[in-house]
Amino acid sequence: MPAKPKMRLRSHAPSQDESLTVERYLMYRSNVANRILDAAAALFRKHGFANVRMQDIGLAVGLSKAGLYHHCPSKEELLADIVRLCGELLTIQLLSVQALSASPKEKLKAFVVSRMETIASHQDFFTVIWQERPFINRSDFTDIAKRAEAYRGGVRQIIKEAKNAGEISASVDPHLLMLALDGMTGWAYLWYRGSGEDNPTQIGRAFWDYISQGILK
C-alpha cells in the first residue's frame, strides 16, 4: 500500500496574523502569495496535483526557485491553503444564507443560487479539492470531514424548517433533497464555462425553478 504522505497538511490555522483567510485572499488578490495560490490551483486542476512541480508554479508566476520558496515551502502547503479556503468559502456561503431575514423556502433558493455563484467564482479551487480527494483524505487534515458534515447539516436544517413551516411537501426527505441540491450545483465544477449564455446566478435560479416548481406541466 502507498505510505502515508510525510507532510502534515496544516489542520489548524497558525496564529491569527499569519493565517490565510478568505477575507485576506479576496482583499489582497494581486499580491504575490495569492498569485502563487491561483497559479497553483490552475495547474493542479489542469494537470493533477501529482504531476505539478514547484518549478512549474514558479514559472507560471515569474518567480525563481528561491523566490517561490521564500513565499511557500511546498506544494502540499499550497494544497492545504486551497482546502482551507474552500472550506471557509462554503461556510461563508451557508452563513450568509442562514442570516437572511427570509422564509426557509427563500433561504433554500438563496442557497442554490449562492452555491452556484461560489463554485463558479472559484472553480479552480473547488475542482482541486474534489479531484484530489484521495490525497486530501490521506493527510492529517481532520477539519475537512467535520466542516463538510456541518455544511450538509446546515442545509438539512433549512430543509427541515421549510417542511415544518409547511412550505415543502411532507414526502420530501431532507437528507436526499440536500444531496440533490448539493449535486446539481456541485457538478458545475466539471461543466461550468464562463463563456456560456447564462451566468451562475441565472443557472442557479433556473435550477431552483426546476426543483421547486417541478418541470412537468
Place this chain on the structure above:
Amino acid sequence: MPAKPKMRLRSHAPSQDESLTVERYLMYRSNVANRILDAAAALFRKHGFANVRMQDIGLAVGLSKAGLYHHCPSKEELLADIVRLCGELLTIQLLSVQALSASPKEKLKAFVVSRMETIASHQDFFTVIWQERPFINRSDFTDIAKRAEAYRGGVRQIIKEAKNAGEISASVDPHLLMLALDGMTGWAYLWYRGSGEDNPTQIGRAFWDYISQGILK
C-alpha cells in the same frame, strides 16, 4: 509544464476478440483479468492513480509481479480499460432508456433511476474516471470527449421530445435540465454508501419526484 505522458491510452479497441466490453466484464466477473481491474479501480479510487504501484495491485489480487504483468502490461492500460468500460456502461444505460416503449416523460424518469443504479453499481470505476480527469484528458484518448457529448446530446433530445409532447414546461431549458439531472445523480459517486437506508433505485425515484413534481407545497 509537465510533459505529456509517454504511453498512449488505447483510443480504439483492438480487434473484436481481445477488447474488453461490458458484456465480457459482467459475464466473467470472477476471472483473473476482471479481478485485477476491480482491484485496480478500488486502489485508484482510494489512493489516487498516481500513488498506486503495480505491486500494490498484484498484492491485492494475490499475484506475483510476473503473474500480474502476464495479464496487463501497465497501470495505464488498466486505467484505459476503466475509462472504456465507463463509457460503454453509460452508453448502454442511455440506449436502454431510448429503447423503452414509453412517453418521453417516462423515459426521463427511467434515465434518472438507471443513471443512479449504474453509478452505484460501478462506483469505483466512475470515481476513478471523474477523479482522474487531468490524467485522462492528457492522454490520447480522443473517444472520451465525443462519447460524453453524444451521451449529453441524447439526454437533451429526450428532454426536447418531452417538451414537444407538451409534457414538460415550455420554460425549461433542455441543456440546463440535462446538466441538473446529470449532476444530481452523478454527484452520488462522492456520497453513495451501500449501507444507507435507500437503494439506488429508491434514491433515483425520489430525485425524479422532486424535480418532476417540485418540492413546494
